[in-house]
Amino acid sequence: MKATLQTIADELGVSRSTVSNAYSRPDQLSPELRARILSAAQRLGYAGPNPTARSLRSGKVNAIGVLLTDNLSMAFTDPYAVAYLRGLAEAASARETSLLLLNLPKDEAAGRRVISNAAVDAFCLYCVPDWHSALELVRSRGVPIVIGEDPQAFGPDASYVGIDERAAARRLGEHVANLGHRDIAVVAHWIVDDGVTSQVHADLADLRYYVTGERVRGFRDALLAAGVPWERVVLINAAANQREEGTEAAAHALDRLDRATAILCTSDVLALGVLDALRVRGLQAGRDVSVTGFDDIPEAEAAGLTTIRQPSVERGRLAGELLLDPPEDPALRRLTLPVSLVVRSTTGPNTAKEKS
Amino acid sequence: MKATLQTIADELGVSRSTVSNAYSRPDQLSPELRARILSAAQRLGYAGPNPTARSLRSGKVNAIGVLLTDNLSMAFTDPYAVAYLRGLAEAASARETSLLLLNLPKDEAAGRRVISNAAVDAFCLYCVPDWHSALELVRSRGVPIVIGEDPQAFGPDASYVGIDERAAARRLGEHVANLGHRDIAVVAHWIVDDGVTSQVHADLADLRYYVTGERVRGFRDALLAAGVPWERVVLINAAANQREEGTEAAAHALDRLDRATAILCTSDVLALGVLDALRVRGLQAGRDVSVTGFDDIPEAEAAGLTTIRQPSVERGRLAGELLLDPPEDPALRRLTLPVSLVVRSTTGPNTAKEKS
DNA sequence: CCGACGTACTGTATCGATACAGAAGGAACT
DNA sequence: AGTTCCTTCTGTATCGATACAGTACGTCGG
Numbered sequence: 001m002k003a004t005l006q007t008i009a010d011e012l013g014v015s016r017s018t019v020s021n022a023y024s025r026p027d028q029l030s031p032e033l034r035a036r037i038l039s040a041a042q043r044l045g046y047a048g049p050n051p052t053a054r055s056l057r058s059g060k061v062n063a064i065g066v067l068l069t070d071n072l073s074m075a076f077t078d079p080y081a082v083a084y085l086r087g088l089a090e091a092a093s094a095r096e097t098s099l100l101l102l103n104l105p106k107d108e109a110a111g112r113r114v115i116s117n118a119a120v121d122a123f124c125l126y127c128v129p130d131w132h133s134a135l136e137l138v139r140s141r142g143v144p145i146v147i148g149e150d151p152q153a154f155g156p157d158a159s160y161v162g163i164d165e166r167a168a169a170r171r172l173g174e175h176v177a178n179l180g181h182r183d184i185a186v187v188a189h190w191i192v193d194d195g196v197t198s199q200v201h202a203d204l205a206d207l208r209y210y211v212t213g214e215r216v217r218g219f220r221d222a223l224l225a226a227g228v229p230w231e232r233v234v235l236i237n238a239a240a241n242q243r244e245e246g247t248e249a250a251a252h253a254l255d256r257l258d259r260a261t262a263i264l265c266t267s268d269v270l271a272l273g274v275l276d277a278l279r280v281r282g283l284q285a286g287r288d289v290s291v292t293g294f295d296d297i298p299e300a301e302a303a304g305l306t307t308i309r310q311p312s313v314e315r316g317r318l319a320g321e322l323l324l325d326p327p328e329d330p331a332l333r334r335l336t337l338p339v340s341l342v343v344r345s346t347t348g349p350n351t352a353k354e355k356s
Numbered sequence: 357m358k359a360t361l362q363t364i365a366d367e368l369g370v371s372r373s374t375v376s377n378a379y380s381r382p383d384q385l386s387p388e389l390r391a392r393i394l395s396a397a398q399r400l401g402y403a404g405p406n407p408t409a410r411s412l413r414s415g416k417v418n419a420i421g422v423l424l425t426d427n428l429s430m431a432f433t434d435p436y437a438v439a440y441l442r443g444l445a446e447a448a449s450a451r452e453t454s455l456l457l458l459n460l461p462k463d464e465a466a467g468r469r470v471i472s473n474a475a476v477d478a479f480c481l482y483c484v485p486d487w488h489s490a491l492e493l494v495r496s497r498g499v500p501i502v503i504g505e506d507p508q509a510f511g512p513d514a515s516y517v518g519i520d521e522r523a524a525a526r527r528l529g530e531h532v533a534n535l536g537h538r539d540i541a542v543v544a545h546w547i548v549d550d551g552v553t554s555q556v557h558a559d560l561a562d563l564r565y566y567v568t569g570e571r572v573r574g575f576r577d578a579l580l581a582a583g584v585p586w587e588r589v590v591l592i593n594a595a596a597n598q599r600e601e602g603t604e605a606a607a608h609a610l611d612r613l614d615r616a617t618a619i620l621c622t623s624d625v626l627a628l629g630v631l632d633a634l635r636v637r638g639l640q641a642g643r644d645v646s647v648t649g650f651d652d653i654p655e656a657e658a659a660g661l662t663t664i665r666q667p668s669v670e671r672g673r674l675a676g677e678l679l680l681d682p683p684e685d686p687a688l689r690r691l692t693l694p695v696s697l698v699v700r701s702t703t704g705p706n707t708a709k710e711k712s
Numbered sequence: 713c714c715g716a717c718g719t720a721c722t723g724t725a726t727c728g729a730t731a732c733a734g735a736a737g738g739a740a741c742t
Numbered sequence: 743a744g745t746t747c748c749t750t751c752t753g754t755a756t757c758g759a760t761a762c763a764g765t766a767c768g769t770c771g772g
Contacts, residue, residue, distance in 0.1 A: 004757095014721075014722085015721070016722090016760095017723075017760080018720085020758095020760060021720095021721085021760095024760075029721070030721090047497045047498065048472040049472070049758075049760090050757090051472065051473045051759095052412045052475045052759085053757070054759055054760075055408045055475060056406075056726095056729085056758080057726075057727050058761090061408060061475060062473050063456060072445045076432055076438040076442060077438065090428075092459070093459040096461075098457055099456070100457075101445065101454055103448070105452075114454065116407065117407045118407060119408045119475055142403065360728055361728065370752085371752045373730080373731090373751075373754095376728095377751085384749090384750075384751080385749095385750065385751070386749085405728075405729060406727090407729095408727085409730085411757095412728080412756095412759085413728080413729050414757085415757075
């Protein structure tokens, strides 16, 4: 029916191997024969070796699987995720490798099927809740993995490109504490996974999501060191890492008698939402209330947001390179990248009179 | 070395077929045997049937190839593209199918290799310049294709989900003409593919990119009908479909003696950039200069942008469905979706005194 | 003239699964 | 008892390529 290597081979009376070589190893046959083969292929509507068959035999598929949680649009909407993906795509594209976006559905069995069926040379995991049930299956696939969050999550075999989340958050906390703030709120995504934006009790044990957990713990480290009891901090869970949720979360910090003078957010996106909330209330960021973000996404600069700059595109790019050209030395497969504190206008000295 | 179906089969003394059935057709064997097989598999570190081998035999890979031009970040950055991709991903995910993002590099041979090597059940083409050299190869792969731009591009075999670009643009042109505007500029992406943002001569023959071409032709239809000679219209090419380019393009319409009173843009993103340019110059959109966009991306509403609303997510979703569940009737594989004119505050009556 | 070597091509085994026809055994019905 | 049918499993062919060893045929140095 459809043309295969054999069809072309029969047509010209040569062997299948030779036709294969015409495509994959041109130096193995004379230019004349190769030209005849290619023209016969064109005539017969043969588009080149079947990628699936080729992959089966050669053991390579030229694709990296990117695991995304069921809210796939997040990957396209969240600025940090977009930057990371772009870096990953660049590294992949440079090696003629494609990205297979794997959308993990809510249904667990379906998720396992998606992972099992994915023809990939490697997996890249980022922004995946580390408690997800299907992750063990990823490891059992036996292909290289790169992770960007909890460095311990997949054991020492997995490559890792990340930052010291906790130390970075600590710097934000120190910055705010040094400005004299004592009434502090923390807005964080996925402190608890209940899909509700509301204040939660400061019970750190609930921090199952690594990134949020480390960042919140970093804030705590800094505040405790500055003499701010952790119980005094208002902890607010954002249902999603979205600007609107940041706005809603901010209400819990602003619309109360003991209004926070500083709001630490676990992401720039949330912080931008908090800034929206300030604006609505006629409050000025950096004067009335200090706000910090995390990531330094492109929008942060225009908003004057004090934040931690992390190399998002670079993280993605390095992740791709670790997967496709893994260094011999295992130590070089675990990278912790530097970050920097970027102080802009949304943080300033505490001007509220000190409470008793 | 690595476990295969045969490994498990040998371990338990059953046939390979039975092990295969344990995974793919559980009704074909007794629950007890199946349980034994699965537990043996777990013990031997077998993660389930090799996806590549399965695909070769079954002829399905559960993936849709999405062609992206070399500027892959566009797919993640442009709001319309993000919406479309999201719809596509939703449709795919509902059928346990993944998206293979194919980044076409500048190098033509490499691009052909990427297309040839892509293991996919179908291709989705959107935002691909229709003159791209590798497109013919896509067709020759012989898998279903869905396109979203020029309905004629791939012949009647390709599915199509689009809108009547020209008629939609005409409505914008009519709207602006009805408001009395006669000094009009058009800002369009890819009028010419020279990577420069600048005024170009109104030579429509250069409009190789279908979408831009149709939209510009739609503007022309309306303006001609309203008695505005096409030669009088200032045509400005935007080097990229980005907000900044819109701002730069606007300068060519605004910083001149015969300033345009209306600027028609081929996308919301460009229009938002034009609005930025107005703001910088102290001009008010809708009063001093009318501006229109196209697409109705989420940001358009907040900006008060008059635009054409098109069902972006729906386009993607339908594209996915046409590929994965093609209707019998060929007529149902070619969908033209309705659009609507959304009039907001960036357009208003022409207040400039009429020139001679 | 002979062995060594290079070039151009061939032939078979193999990658890891699924499809499908078929076999063995027991239950059910006439 | 004979036939049919169902359940449960088996065995072989096949999907479409690549890997690799091998063959045929010069050519060339000694």
